[in-house]
Ligand SMILES: *[C@@H]1O[C@H](CO)[C@@H](O)[C@H](O)[C@H]1NC(C)=O
């Protein structure tokens with residue numbers, strides 16, 4: 001009995017790490033830090049900065065009351081500008097079906113809790129995020145895969161975004177710093193760095209966006225944030 005369960009676990013694990021992204025011989029060049037003006041499967045360009053963006057939605061409330069939620073993973077041209085809607089032919093309108101067909105049911109159920117649309121239409125939100133931003137990640141083009149099976153990169157994109165999010169627990173980081181949601185309290189900018197209904201985490205990458213190493217980078221945007229009086233209100237109705 002327990003042996004059978006262990007076997008099933010191993011099969012699931014094998015399926016989730018079976019990425020067929022081509023191996024990079026140079027996976028050490030940090031994106032946004034080379035004079036190279038060409039993208040390869042091992043170098044993110046022009047979108048060399050990858051931002052993992054998050055929401056704190058209180059009106060209406062979305063997601064768990066003790067967690068921020070995922071907005072997306074956005075390539076940025078290392079300067080605050082970005083490309084969008086890069087490949088109409090891969091702007092899929094069946095993200096849920098694609099993830100199911102790839103047996104990514106754990107991923108899907110995590111997304112249903114943590115990657116939620118403020119109006120309750122998460123499928124449309126995921127389609128928007130994939131079509132607008134995901135199709136612009138040059139290192140996950142179909143040609144970057146060996147034995148490519150259609151829409152493989154879609155599953156990789158959503159999985160990578162979720163994996164990054166899991167390592168960026170904004171609620172806990174703020175709470176550890178004594179900053180918790182409160183109806184009436186206000187905080188100053190020096191207490192809270194960032195705008196408190198969204199958090200944007202900037203990365204550069206060595207190698208491919210799925211298999212490469214992410215390195216934290218400085219922000220590329222000027223936060224339009226007041227210096228004091230910042231509210232972080234609870235998620236409650
Ligand atoms: C990274 O580069 C090393 C050295 O060329 C190579 O052995 C390794 O397989 C590469 N890793 C990936 C994920 O491409």
Ligand SMILES: *[C@@H]1O[C@H](CO)[C@@H](O)[C@H](O)[C@H]1NC(C)=O
Pocket residue numbers: 092093094097098101
């Ligand atoms: C998703 O849509 C694409 C484009 O229409 C189609 O080729 C693919 O078979 C669909 N995938 C699933 C799992 O339904």
